[in-house]
Amino acid sequence: MKIIAHRGASGYAPENTIKAFRLAVEMGARDFEFDVHRTRDGILVVHHDFDLKRTAGRGVKIADLDYAELKKLNVAAHFKQDKAAQQIPRLDEVIDVIGPAAEWLNFEVKNEGNAYPGIEEALLAFLESRPGLFEKAVVSSFDHPTLKRFRELSPLLKVAYLGHNLNTLLLRTALRKAAAIKAVNFHLPLRLAFKMNVSRIKSAGFKVCVYTVNEKKDALRLATIGVDGIFTNFPDILGKWTLKG
Numbered sequence: 001m002k003i004i005a006h007r008g009a010s011g012y013a014p015e016n017t018i019k020a021f022r023l024a025v026e027m028g029a030r031d032f033e034f035d036v037h038r039t040r041d042g043i044l045v046v047h048h049d050f051d052l053k054r055t056a057g058r059g060v061k062i063a064d065l066d067y068a069e070l071k072k073l074n075v076a077a078h079f080k081q082d083k084a085a086q087q088i089p090r091l092d093e094v095i096d097v098i099g100p101a102a103e104w105l106n107f108e109v110k111n112e113g114n115a116y117p118g119i120e121e122a123l124l125a126f127l128e129s130r131p132g133l134f135e136k137a138v139v140s141s142f143d144h145p146t147l148k149r150f151r152e153l154s155p156l157l158k159v160a161y162l163g164h165n166l167n168t169l170l171l172r173t174a175l176r177k178a179a180a181i182k183a184v185n186f187h188l189p190l191r192l193a194f195k196m197n198v199s200r201i202k203s204a205g206f207k208v209c210v211y212t213v214n215e216k217k218d219a220l221r222l223a224t225i226g227v228d229g230i231f232t233n234f235p236d237i238l239g240k241w242t243l244k245g
Helices: 018-026 091-098 119-129 144-153 168-180 195-203 216-224
Strands: 002-006 031-038 044-046 058-061 104-109 137-141 159-161 185-189 207-211 229-232
Touching (some): 002 207, 018 031, 031 091, 031 119, 044 119, 119 144, 137 144, 137 185, 159 168, 168 185, 168 195, 185 195, 195 207
Parallel strands (some): 002 031, 002 229, 031 104, 104 137, 137 159, 159 185, 207 229
Antiparallel strands (some): 031 044
């Protein structure tokens, strides 16, 4: 079962920052998840929300700022354990840190309502610009049209299905949507990750990764029912054994 560093080691350092990714690597992580946006001047950056209100206390949108403006803001302002200033990193900076150690990389593209026109082409160009990166990459998004555009642009890109407000009753429809875009992964919220659903998804031909798993007891249970990976803020959630495989 993959132990996927969710926004880096975000339980110990401010999420989606270079500090969090460096720490995850130091802890032995080999699988990583992070969120991709695009600035007004076309720079791919890593941050979860569309705006900076939660992380930096500023209600400004990434899409409305050039990167030179964006990097002046402290996105660690919300993190009580360590408020030392941290910038939003560029995507290339994140890959510089985690790429050499990484075996699997989940690029979650935030693009609801096509907030960043052309982000699909930009990310694909980036993935193809570095040796071996495309092969390690899985692209996910809660925005289904975004995943459809990725699939149209690249028949070989690995994509993962994410669904808003998913529940057990909607699972059949979600599986059809995942199959339509030839997804390889199905990413499932912890509240729905029980044996019947996991078995159903795996029987449909998808690998199952579960988010967000921050309790050891949940991680152990998921390992026993055949989950392929867990997204966690604590890469050491099960100790060194899990970080090996």
